[in-house]
Amino acid sequence: MRVAPIACLSDNYAYLLVCPETKEAAIVDPSEPDPVLRAVEQGAGAGDGSARDLEATSRERVNVVAIFATHHHFDHIGGNEAVAAKLGITRIYGHASDKGRIPGQSHFLEDGETFTLGSLLVRALHIPGHTTGALAYHVTREPNAPVVFTGDTLFLAGCGRLFEGDPPMMHASLGKLAALDERTRVYCGHEYTESNLRFAAHVEPSNQAVERARARAQALRKEGKPTVPATIADELAYNPFLRTSSPEIRERLGIAPDAPPAEALGVIRRAKDTFR
Numbered sequence: 154m155r156v157a158p159i160a161c162l163s164d165n166y167a168y169l170l171v172c173p174e175t176k177e178a179a180i181v182d183p184s185e186p187d188p189v190l191r192a193v194e195q196g197a198g199a200g201d202g203s204a205r206d207l208e209a210t211s212r213e214r215v216n217v218v219a220i221f222a223t224h225h226h227f228d229h230i231g232g233n234e235a236v237a238a239k240l241g242i243t244r245i246y247g248h249a250s251d252k253g254r255i256p257g258q259s260h261f262l263e264d265g266e267t268f269t270l271g272s273l274l275v276r277a278l279h280i281p282g283h284t285t286g287a288l289a290y291h292v293t294r295e296p297n298a299p300v301v302f303t304g305d306t307l308f309l310a311g312c313g314r315l316f317e318g319d320p321p322m323m324h325a326s327l328g329k330l331a332a333l334d335e336r337t338r339v340y341c342g343h344e345y346t347e348s349n350l351r352f353a354a355h356v357e358p359s360n361q362a363v364e365r366a367r368a369r370a371q372a373l374r375k376e377g378k379p380t381v382p383a384t385i386a387d388e389l390a391y392n393p394f395l396r397t398s399s400p401e402i403r404e405r406l407g408i409a410p411d412a413p414p415a416e417a418l419g420v421i422r423r424a425k426d427t428f429r
């Protein structure tokens with residue numbers, strides 16, 4: 154399968170997801186119409202080389218048939234109606250509980266529900282915390298490594314703010330993502346990786362995986378390239394929100410060794426909220 158990140162607004166990513174067999178495609182989180190329509194026009198080769206580790210891309214015609222909304226925030230759904238009108242899209246997916254909050258929504262998904270995009274199998278994972286209706290789209294097609302679009306719930310080296318949920322909710326949602334195949338490629342909603350890694354280094358200074366990830370992210374950003382994707386294995390190695398049992402993080406933030414993981418996540422989240 155092919156995934157091309159589309160830079161939108163100041164630091165958002167929309168994505169073009171293409172089935173290589175049928176050329177059927179979906180747009181994940183079209184923040185604004187113009188960059189998305191340009192990327193579709195250019196075909197699956199769009200996205201400034203960031204599809205580097207995917208199958209060879211070519212500038213081919215794709216047939217966009219669906220929009221996948223990860224959650225209702227305007228910087229993720231702002232382009233829904235214009236993109237759908239322009240491309241004749243009639244399928245707009247989102248979580249069932251986001252009814253009325255996602256413009257043009259036609260499909261109201263429950264946790265675990267599956268559907269297809271060409272020969273790709275897509276599974277909805279309900280991951281509340283950032284918002285109550287947050288949804289990840291988990292996409293598989295053998296023999297490719299799976300892909301997951303995590304919106305503003307799991308970022309590379311970070312997690313979203315708890316606007317509508319609480320720490321136990323976010324902890325359960327991140328646990329669901331962390332339990333995916335370790336090779337799964339993570340595509341998130343924002344380019345926050347460098348600042349997230351700065352925080353990760355602050356709370357877990359002896360973690361060498363953080364240092365390696367920082368060097369990688371800095372090199373990519375210097376060339377103007379996205380840091381996405383990372384794998385679930387990468388995230389388990391350096392993302393402090395998946396490392397609530399790390400003794401170093403607990404010591405640095407004054408979390409008791411026997412405090413429950415969800416409580417630890419709440420403390421880490423609050424520390425990140427005020428970290429500069």
Ligand SMILES: [Zn+2]
Pocket residue numbers: 224226283305
């Ligand atoms: Zn959001």
